[in-house]
Amino acid sequence: MAIKRRDFLKLGGLTLVGTAASAAVENLLIKGEAKAEGYTSAPESLKGKRWALVIDVKKCKENQSTCGFKCIEACNVYHNIPNIPDPKKEIKWIWKDNFEHAFPEEGTNKYLVEKLEGIPFILLCNHCENPPCVRVCPTRATFKREDGIVMMDYHRCIGCRFCMAACPYGARSFNWYDPRKYLSKVNPLYPTRTKGVVEKCTLCYERLADGKVPACVEACPAKAIIFGDLNDPNSEVNKVLEERMAIRRKEELGTGPSVFYLID
Amino acid sequence: MYNANKVIPGIIIFILFFTAPIWLNFGRLEAIPQPELPKGEKKCVESKEYMRAYHMKLLDDWRKKAIRENQYIYINSKGEKYRISLQKTCLKCHNNREKFCDRCHNFVITHPDCWHCHFTKEEAKKWQ
Numbered sequence: 001m002a003i004k005r006r007d008f009l010k011l012g013g014l015t016l017v018g019t020a021a022s023a024a025v026e027n028l029l030i031k032g033e034a035k036a037e038g039y040t041s042a043p044e045s046l047k048g049k050r051w052a053l054v055i056d057v058k059k060c061k062e063n064q065s066t067c068g069f070k071c072i073e074a075c076n077v078y079h080n081i082p083n084i085p086d087p088k089k090e091i092k093w094i095w096k097d098n099f100e101h102a103f104p105e106e107g108t109n110k111y112l113v114e115k116l117e118g119i120p121f122i123l124l125c126n127h128c129e130n131p132p133c134v135r136v137c138p139t140r141a142t143f144k145r146e147d148g149i150v151m152m153d154y155h156r157c158i159g160c161r162f163c164m165a166a167c168p169y170g171a172r173s174f175n176w177y178d179p180r181k182y183l184s185k186v187n188p189l190y191p192t193r194t195k196g197v198v199e200k201c202t203l204c205y206e207r208l209a210d211g212k213v214p215a216c217v218e219a220c221p222a223k224a225i226i227f228g229d230l231n232d233p234n235s236e237v238n239k240v241l242e243e244r245m246a247i248r249r250k251e252e253l254g255t256g257p258s259v260f261y262l263i264d
Numbered sequence: 265m266y267n268a269n270k271v272i273p274g275i276i277i278f279i280l281f282f283t284a285p286i287w288l289n290f291g292r293l294e295a296i297p298q299p300e301l302p303k304g305e306k307k308c309v310e311s312k313e314y315m316r317a318y319h320m321k322l323l324d325d326w327r328k329k330a331i332r333e334n335q336y337i338y339i340n341s342k343g344e345k346y347r348i349s350l351q352k353t354c355l356k357c358h359n360n361r362e363k364f365c366d367r368c369h370n371f372v373i374t375h376p377d378c379w380h381c382h383f384t385k386e387e388a389k390k391w392q
Contacts, residue, residue, distance in 0.1 A: 037343060039335035143332065151331055154381060186388045189351055194380035206349070209336040 044211035048229030050148035052258040054237045059224035074219030080192045082182030091173040093201040094124040125171035125201035129256025133163035149203045157197040172200045297371040300363040359384040
């Protein structure tokens, strides 16, 4: 059946009126929704363009016998990290491993190996300049913030674990179990995670917002972990890196890690 | 119409069967949820009416602003400032899940998973 020109025009007009009316009704319904006057950052918060950590390996090594790895303990307690004994399913944000495992590409460097072999290195997410985990995340649950922190939004994580495959540092852990069953101490100021999401070090973004340095930096009795902004030429991290020799993990991959290890 | 004496009663029985919940609950009001507001607290970050209708939207915006844009302070419609944090701000007053959150959520059969990760001190005692 052919439609008459007159009827077609009438229908067109009605459609237009209908669309306008529904838009108006919708506007009325959601009126008052945008209520916030605004958002701002806390005045006491630490501000930076590229947060970095510098770990003084020598200082760290000298104090390891007495400090009991307070950095790891402080992080675990603050972030409600479960203690899962199975190494295949454990959750780790900051952990220790020896030089050979942390820097496998340096294994042929005989002289470096001689000096550093067997020393436990403190390892954590490198908050890369060019993070491969962010590139592969299909939901943008992990992303890079303007201050250089590679962040996780657990609400958006679908547990696909692409990021874990992409991360060359093994800095990400998947929650195979409900983490709450493996907590001995609970910090009520920080949420736990849930089964099925990937988690990692967030460089204590919450503490930075309150003007505090990361928990591991604060906890280290030897002050072997230095925190600062790489972008600020006057920051402590920049001064230390100018004066001393530092290496980064798997630098040849081009990820641009923000965690430096002083080895002299 | 063929078989009208069977088809029409059939249709009537079908309609009555599918609208049974309406007739069975007709005029009953006791099911309306009564969430218990936190004692000793007079005001939330926004008005009661706004929070009732849009708390989920507000929380969503809070999350985006805080973790993606590093904007940790919410300035409400009266100009008052609040630290954006479910653990530190919301749950400080709204510390009873059963009596506050669940009463409405169960009524409208919605099961948000906030409590899978977020918790109060009282809640933590249950699984510790």
